[in-house]
Amino acid sequence: MDLLLWRHAEALDGVPDADRPLTDRGRHQARHMADWLANNQPPGLRVLASPTLRTRMTAEALTDDYHIDERIGTGASATDIVAASGWPNAPSAVLIVGHQPTLGQLAALLVSGHAANWSVKKGALWWLRSRVRNHRSEVVLWAVLPAELC
Numbered sequence: 001m002d003l004l005l006w007r008h009a010e011a012l013d014g015v016p017d018a019d020r021p022l023t024d025r026g027r028h029q030a031r032h033m034a035d036w037l038a039n040n041q042p043p044g045l046r047v048l049a050s051p052t053l054r055t056r057m058t059a060e061a062l063t064d065d066y067h068i069d070e071r072i073g074t075g076a077s078a079t080d081i082v083a084a085s086g087w088p089n090a091p092s093a094v095l096i097v098g099h100q101p102t103l104g105q106l107a108a109l110l111v112s113g114h115a116a117n118w119s120v121k122k123g124a125l126w127w128l129r130s131r132v133r134n135h136r137s138e139v140v141l142w143a144v145l146p147a148e149l150c
Contacts, residue, residue, distance in 0.1 A: 001130045002042045002093035002142070003085055003110075005103045006033065009061075009123040009147065011054035017074065022057045029123030029147035030061035036150040037062055037095075037125070044092035048072060048084055050099060058123075059097045072098045078106040078115075088130035088137065110139050123147030 010026035022030060047066035049059040050073045059066040071084040081087075081102060085094040087110070096103070101117055107126050108116035120126060127143040 001086070001088050001090050002045075003087050003128045003130070004037075004041075004045075004093065004095040005107060005120065005126040005128070006037075006058065006095060006097045007100060007103050007120045007122055007124050008050075008052070008054040008058040008097060009033075011122075018052045020052070020054050022054055026054070026123065027057070027061070030058045032150040033123055033125055033145070033147050034061035036145065041095075042093035045095055046090075046092055047095045047097065049097040050074065050076070052099070055097045055099070062095075066097070072096055072102075074099050076102045078102060078109050081106050088139075111141055121146050 009029035010023045011020040012023055014020050047059055047063055048069045049055045049066050051068045051070060069084045071080045081096055085096060100120055103120045104118035108118040110128055124146045129140040129142045131138050131140060
């Protein structure tokens with residue numbers, strides 16, 4: 001299974017938190033990453049977004065065919081995202097458009113096996129792959145891309 005973690009692009013400060021839109025820079029970040037994803041995404045990619053405006057705007061840079069999932073909102077835990085995505089056994093690749101610190105915590109847990117507060121930059125993408133090798137499950141860090149490199 002492929003699990004792609006995309007942190008929402010830069011958003012305006014303000015309240016209520018859930019209604020913060022992307023800045024001009026954030027829209028630029030989202031478009032560039034979406035262009036890269038459109039050319040490199042795994043087949044059958046299912047896109048799940050947090051219900052916040054900034055994550056929906058980020059997802060919409062890639063597709064209108066995404067699903068809002070409350071389990072990956074601002075109060076989510078790494079376990080919530082695992083459940084929402086079906087990791088590591090979902091039948092297709094999943095892209096999560098979510099938030100810090102949860103995305104970094106999930107990346108740390110899946111890659112290292114230990115909880116830690118790893119940083120995922122605004123607009124960045126982490127691509128993880130689950131595979132079985134020699135009868136053992138492994139997690140492969142397939143790609144890490146900041147928005148500025150796309």
